Amino acid sequence: MSVAALYQPFEFKGLKLPNRVVMAPMTRSASPDGVPTDEVAAYYARRAAADVGLIISEGTGVARPASLNDPNIPRFHGEAELAGWKKVIDAVHAAGGLMAPQLWHVGAVRSRREDWAPAGPYDSPSGISSPGHRFGEPMSDVDVADAIAAFASAAASARRLGYDCVELHGAHGYLIDQFFWDGTNERDDLFGGPTIGQRANFAAEILKAVRAAVGPDYPVIIRLSQWKQQDFAARLAPTPADMEAWLQPLADAGADAFHCSQRRFWEPEFEGSDLNFAGWAKKLTGKPSITVGSVGLTGEFIAAYGGEASKPASLDRLIAMLERGDFDLVAVGRALLQDPLWSEKVRDGRTAELMDFERSAMATLY
Numbered sequence: 109m110s111v112a113a114l115y116q117p118f119e120f121k122g123l124k125l126p127n128r129v130v131m132a133p134m135t136r137s138a139s140p141d142g143v144p145t146d147e148v149a150a151y152y153a154r155r156a157a158a159d160v161g162l163i164i165s166e167g168t169g170v171a172r173p174a175s176l177n178d179p180n181i182p183r184f185h186g187e188a189e190l191a192g193w194k195k196v197i198d199a200v201h202a203a204g205g206l207m208a209p210q211l212w213h214v215g216a217v218r219s220r221r222e223d224w225a226p227a228g229p230y231d232s233p234s235g236i237s238s239p240g241h242r243f244g245e246p247m248s249d250v251d252v253a254d255a256i257a258a259f260a261s262a263a264a265s266a267r268r269l270g271y272d273c274v275e276l277h278g279a280h281g282y283l284i285d286q287f288f289w290d291g292t293n294e295r296d297d298l299f300g301g302p303t304i305g306q307r308a309n310f311a312a313e314i315l316k317a318v319r320a321a322v323g324p325d326y327p328v329i330i331r332l333s334q335w336k337q338q339d340f341a342a343r344l345a346p347t348p349a350d351m352e353a354w355l356q357p358l359a360d361a362g363a364d365a366f367h368c369s370q371r372r373f374w375e376p377e378f379e380g381s382d383l384n385f386a387g388w389a390k391k392l393t394g395k396p397s398i399t400v401g402s403v404g405l406t407g408e409f410i411a412a413y414g415g416e417a418s419k420p421a422s423l424d425r426l427i428a429m430l431e432r433g434d435f436d437l438v439a440v441g442r443a444l445l446q447d448p449l450w451s452e453k454v455r456d457g458r459t460a461e462l463m464d465f466e467r468s469a470m471a472t473l474y
């Protein structure tokens with residue numbers, strides 16, 4: 109099957125992408141003391157030079173004392189940190205690429221390191237890290253307002269440094285998703301309640317603040333998932349009506365595109381339709397959407413953490429869904445982590461040169 113559909117240009121919110129291939133955000137923990145190094149800049153520039161249409165950075169922390177749970181994950185605030193990020197975007201632009209930082213707050217997902225702790229208590233909507241696990245105090249009104257402002261300020265920095273757009277990490281059981289999920293959000297104020305629409309208020313307020321900070325024309329993407337690292341079977345929206353109640357307020361608040369995280373892109377979201385999450389997000393909101401999850405590989409990414417290797421897999425099903433218009437963009441994680449030339453090889457039909465994904469790639473920054 110021809111891969112031509114992947115290499116058609118796409119424009120949204122004035123951002124002209126040369127093709128549909130997006131590098132998925134992947135934490136690399138290779139930025140000592142939160143400052144991206146020259147090696148980090150070179151790592152992204154290698155992908156930019158090899159026909160990746162849009163790069164989304166690894167998650168990078170907003171200015172709250174415990175927005176990150178590892179000292180080697182890059183921050184997106186502070187003079188040295190932003191100077192590092194400036195080198196990254198300059199290197200990516202010099203290689204002909206486009207890039208967004210993924211703005212991140214880990215919330216209640218605590219550090220696994222015993223020799224290190226963040227500068228303050230972990231933020232969370234209700235002091236709950238997963239259903240039934242209470243570990244601390246809920247965020248106060250002041251904490252919530254400060255977290256919203258931290259996202260807005262990071263987005264303003266992204267624009268100032270020359271990044272082409274920005275992505276908010278609202279997925280995978282981290283802070284924004286902890287507000288979405290009734291398993292971790294027991295608040296009864298503006299930011300909680302029995303409906304997904306109420307629990308979407310935190311994200312909506314962040315989007316409004318980000319929009320005010322970056323202006324009306326700057327593209328803002330939000331990444332979402334039904335699944336959580338705390339519970340792969342969790343579903344914020346069990347029906348299309350719930351999904352609309354979740355996504356429409358985010359679109360109204362300023363989201364220009366939805367990045368819909370699944371572990372396997374081909375899995376249908378609801379019974380009775382073969383549309384996946386990105387397909388439903390686009391259908392319900394009319395906004396562009398990005399799919400992701402095991403594109404071009406046989407195995408999925410959680411198993412990769414356990415050491416599972418993956419082999420190159422056919423793109424036929426993905427291309428058929430893209431050609432049908434289910435979604436607009438396709439994010440690729442491990443295949444691009446393993447091989448900076450993945451997109452170029454796919455474009456040119458060099459399938460014999462596509463690489464297996466090996467866990468060892470996660471320890472390097474090539």
Ligand SMILES: Cc1cc2nc3c(=O)[nH]c(=O)nc-3n(C[C@H](O)[C@H](O)[C@H](O)COP(=O)(O)O)c2cc1C
Binds near residue numbers: 134279400403442
């Ligand atoms: C090493 C690694 C780090 C990741 N870090 C992030 C992250 O910082 N933010 C995020 O939203 N997703 C993160 N993910 C998930 C990926 O963006 C992607 O959704 C997932 O790997 C599935 O895509 P794939 O099957 O093409 O690898 C990470 C995945 C991997 C393998």
